[in-house]
Amino acid sequence: MTTLRLPAFDPATLPEHRGSGYPEPFRSRMGDRVKRRLGEACGLTRFGINLVTLGPGGQSALRHWHTLEDEFVYVLSGEIVLITDGGEQVLGPGMCAGYPAGSRDAHHFVNRHRDPAVYLEIGNRTPGDVAFYPDDDLMWGEDEKGEFAAHKDGRRY
Amino acid sequence: MTTLRLPAFDPATLPEHRGSGYPEPFRSRMGDRVKRRLGEACGLTRFGINLVTLGPGGQSALRHWHTLEDEFVYVLSGEIVLITDGGEQVLGPGMCAGYPAGSRDAHHFVNRHRDPAVYLEIGNRTPGDVAFYPDDDLMWGEDEKGEFAAHKDGRRY
Numbered sequence: 317m318t319t320l321r322l323p324a325f326d327p328a329t330l331p332e333h334r335g336s337g338y339p340e341p342f343r344s345r346m347g348d349r350v351k352r353r354l355g356e357a358c359g360l361t362r363f364g365i366n367l368v369t370l371g372p373g374g375q376s377a378l379r380h381w382h383t384l385e386d387e388f389v390y391v392l393s394g395e396i397v398l399i400t401d402g403g404e405q406v407l408g409p410g411m412c413a414g415y416p417a418g419s420r421d422a423h424h425f426v427n428r429h430r431d432p433a434v435y436l437e438i439g440n441r442t443p444g445d446v447a448f449y450p451d452d453d454l455m456w457g458e459d460e461k462g463e464f465a466a467h468k469d470g471r472r473y
Numbered sequence: 474m475t476t477l478r479l480p481a482f483d484p485a486t487l488p489e490h491r492g493s494g495y496p497e498p499f500r501s502r503m504g505d506r507v508k509r510r511l512g513e514a515c516g517l518t519r520f521g522i523n524l525v526t527l528g529p530g531g532q533s534a535l536r537h538w539h540t541l542e543d544e545f546v547y548v549l550s551g552e553i554v555l556i557t558d559g560g561e562q563v564l565g566p567g568m569c570a571g572y573p574a575g576s577r578d579a580h581h582f583v584n585r586h587r588d589p590a591v592y593l594e595i596g597n598r599t600p601g602d603v604a605f606y607p608d609d610d611l612m613w614g615e616d617e618k619g620e621f622a623a624h625k626d627g628r629r630y
Contacts (some may be wrong), residue, residue, distance in 0.1 A: 317606065323578065324555050324562050324570040355545060358571030362543040362597040363520050365571075386519040388512060394551075398481050405481050414515030414522075423480065436547060440519040440597055456576040 327352050327367045336380065339465045339473035342454060347374025347427070354436075363440045370396065370433045376425035380451050381415065384445035387438065388414040389425065394433025396425040417442075422450050484509050484524045496630035497536065498621045499611060504522065504531030504584070506527075511593075520597045527553065527590045533582035534611050538572065541602035545571040546582065551590030553582040579607050 320326055322375040336343045348371030355365040369374060376389070379399060390412040398405045398413055400423045407413065407425075415423055427433045428454075445457055453467050465473045477483055487509040493500045505528030512522040527533060533546070536556060540583075547569040555562045555570055557580045564570065564582075572580055584590045604613055610624050622630045 318562075320562055320564070320568060321559065323557060323576075323580065324568060326568055338536070354569055355543075355548075355571060358545070359572050359573040359576070360543040360545060362574060363545075363595070365545055365547075365595065371553075386512075386517040388515070388517060388520075390511075390522075400476065400480060403476075405477055407477070407481055408486075408576055411477060411481060411483055411510055414512060414517050415480050415517040417519060419480075419516070419595055421480065436560055436593070438520070438522065438595060442519070 324357050325357055327354055329355075330354070337465075338454070339448075342378055342452060343374050345378070347371050347400050348372045348432075349376070356464055361441065363438060365436060365438045367392075368435055368437055370394075370425065370427045370435070372430055372432065374427050376437070378437075378447050378449050378454065379421045379422045379424040379445045380448050381420055382417055382439075382445055384417050384442040385439045385447075386415070386417050387423075388412065389438070390436045392434045392436065394427070394431050394435075395429045396427055396435065398423055401424060417445075422448070461467045476598070482514055484511055484514075484581050487514050487524075488513070488613050494622075495611070499535055499609060502532050502535070504528050505589075506531045506533070518598065520595060522593060522595045524549075525581065525592050525594055527551075527584045527592070529584055529587055529589065531584050533592075533594070535606050536579045536581040536612065537604045537606050538577055538579045539574055539602055541574050541599040542589070542596045542604075543572070543574050544580075545569065547593045549589050549591040549593065551584070552586045553584050553590045553592065554581060556581055574602075577605075579605070 324448045333351045352367040507526045509524040
């Protein structure tokens, strides 16, 4: 197959993004999580779409829900555990899950398998969206300086 | 694997949607095209995400571009030909393409292979979005009765 040119591309040609915006002790929980930003690579702005490789022991995010963002995940390979208010479910390749904006059923993926898992994550971009973390002492806020991470009582991290 | 429950699900459990809203002679060109509506299945409204199986000879759509909709496609299996203003490219599994809202580079997929191709298609939902079809005598309009399909000179199909 010859080299693709935009608007088509091979995700393997994109840079890998590691790390997380969470403060510690939350950041480390994400483990070995690598994202390739597919939507940005072709100039999309209305929604984001990432190709994520989640290493053994890693997490997609802290368990959370969004006020204004629909989210969707599609598993490409490996095996992940979806955790929601309703408990745990194991998802393999070809399985998916979606979380409507404003649904308070907090969710995340964890990888308890010995192999990496690969999935697509998609979410619309809407100004004013807020995320809540029922299991953790974390809130995101916004003041005149921009976004901040705080304890639930307001003390900044 | 046990049966999944929402917000997780197996796309194979969803109904198949065939057919197209295009008038003839365009509708028949789509060929054997089956869509499963993944986003709707879990209550998403901000964007749509479909799992599409495109049979040999089929097309994803007429070649088009959108004023207000970002679109993205990710190939899961098979081989498709992406056609844009820049010509043709062959995409296999794991390859993708994205079309920013307002980019006038009209695009579609055609399946020239002997096997079906399977891909995910994603697009945000925005009121007032319009699509244009540079290769075909078709326009979508909207009047007080709703959407209509017309020739480019305004005569209704």
